[in-house]
Amino acid sequence: MQRVTIADVARRAGVSTATVSRALSGGRKVSADVADRVREAAQELGYAVNPIARALRVSRTDTVGMVVPSIRNPFFTALVESVEHALGADGKELLLCDAQSDPVTEARRLDALVTRNVDGIIVSPCHGTDSTPAVQRTAERLPLVQLDRFVGGTSTDWVGVDDIAAMRAVVEHVREGGARSAAYLGARLTNSSSELRHAGFLRHAEELDLETGPQWTLLGDYSVEWGERAVGLLADSGRLPEALVCADDLIALGAVRACRTRGITVPDRMQVTGFDNIEFTRLAEPPLTTVDQPTRRIADEAVRLLADAAGDGPAARDAAHVALVPKLVVRDSTRTG
């Protein structure tokens, strides 16, 4: 499979393999003419270094692993794309895994990545507590940074957005739009961002005197279907609030759709907000007001942290928590002024 080896190049250039290696990867000085000869020979033979052999020797693969809860969720897709982009600059490759929203497969993926000697791992854990052991164990062996969500009981690098601040912006906005009450359509509080967004909503709703209530707090999962169903539950249960604050865009898309089919006008009778700013929020009817996640920034920070951590051993530094402040994107699913 790997046709031409360093020995072939060495033979052709009339030098030793050591010299070839040094000439090509520039480990140490090589005289100019020898270097030229080597480069030429390599060129002619079409030599390319075998990354497997190199990896075995130097135990570095120039590959980072990434594990996301679900590749179907466009938010994570955007994140993946951004990470890929950021890594490209460093000449690193991405090994992508999908945890299928299941801590068990997630753990399996993480282990696989570790034994594959990736240089670092970027993970958005799917569960706030069930994911802890695997993440912990992995972080002890490799540089690891958590993205967007983080698990309890570990101290690793993390980068994401300030969910509380984001929710403040959302609540203020619907309040200004005239809403006096709001329901929260979220996901079960099994991970950090679900918790924080929920907490942020409650806190700021209270502060800003927005009526809420337990019967107006519906927790399911991050999916369009849940958004639709939640609105059904709400409608069946009596009084409707004046706003629906959703924990992510999928839920919000479902909610908007359900409102339409039930003749609840958005935003006049009901304001709806999302979270993440995935591409399709633009296309909803009406286009969705949502919170923009700066995936580019998040990814950049993550690979920076990973690179930093690669210098020191794992867990040699204090963990960094980078929380970016996201911006509200106002569209037509809420009222302005």
Place this chain on the structure above:
Amino acid sequence: MQRVTIADVARRAGVSTATVSRALSGGRKVSADVADRVREAAQELGYAVNPIARALRVSRTDTVGMVVPSIRNPFFTALVESVEHALGADGKELLLCDAQSDPVTEARRLDALVTRNVDGIIVSPCHGTDSTPAVQRTAERLPLVQLDRFVGGTSTDWVGVDDIAAMRAVVEHVREGGARSAAYLGARLTNSSSELRHAGFLRHAEELDLETGPQWTLLGDYSVEWGERAVGLLADSGRLPEALVCADDLIALGAVRACRTRGITVPDRMQVTGFDNIEFTRLAEPPLTTVDQPTRRIADEAVRLLADAAGDGPAARDAAHVALVPKLVVRDSTRTG
């Protein structure tokens, strides 16, 4: 990083490394008690085989590479997920690359995958001719199967849908819905599926006496923006057709949206169809009639072909072209009866 090696296990179990290897990977018979001792020792030490060393030795990585034009396109995301799923069954890993719709990066990605000794490559080439050299070169060195699209001038395995048949179903459907004329909103004919869908549309439109015309054939790229813009062009240019047949769902979503904003009612004044059946077609207003791509089947076939090809050398077999017949999914953006 890789703490415990096969030698440690051997020492602990009081046998040679060869025996350990045989006991664990079952290459040859090992007496039961020795096997037990080895397994136990491995267990206690927490031994896991180093895939890098193994790969170097056997030149097989249990990894397949996949290159998609754009990970942002939900259709490819779905494909990736399906491939990942299909590979999981074989205990293989997926190395995912995004070509960013650029043949140059695509070529770079392919080369990177080759030197990384992946066992096979699944690629959906981004360009029908510019992608040829890289795909060709790669296919000569590794099992390779093209997905969805294929490039000209090579003979590799391919699996996708029968675009012509799909278009026949689409055209028949809008015809039955009463449309006497239709525009085609597609992508520039730089790849096979763009070409085939376009050709299929024209052929069957003619057969079924659906009026078309050059001014009603608008070619851009696979994006929502293009769909919106194309409708604008159409509207500005005079007479409107009675149907818009779109080359993919993104274009169709844009088209539907543009119709709405211009007061062109869908499906009464204008029928619109998509292609791919991405998740968000359900959410459009109205929900989109589209062609369902059986991504699961496609992925299964692809990994099967890859596995077959791994047995023989590359290019030892005749290439297989597997075209699945997709189903039309009728929703509310077209008229029925």
Place this chain on the structure above:
DNA sequence: CGCGGAGAGGTAAACGATTGCAGCGGGTAA
């Protein structure tokens, strides 16, 4: 009693790169 064959285990050579160490000129200082 000898021989052949099977079954189990060990020895050591790969796989293809990187790199510590040593050798070897040649230049410089004493």
Place this chain on the structure above:
DNA sequence: TTACCCGCTGCAATCGTTTACCTCTCCGCG
């Protein structure tokens, strides 16, 4: 002239497995 240093090279070890080949033992059979 000698001693030393410095800059290039080459030798060979090394990373952790797998596997071809060899050895040893045991058993059955003629």
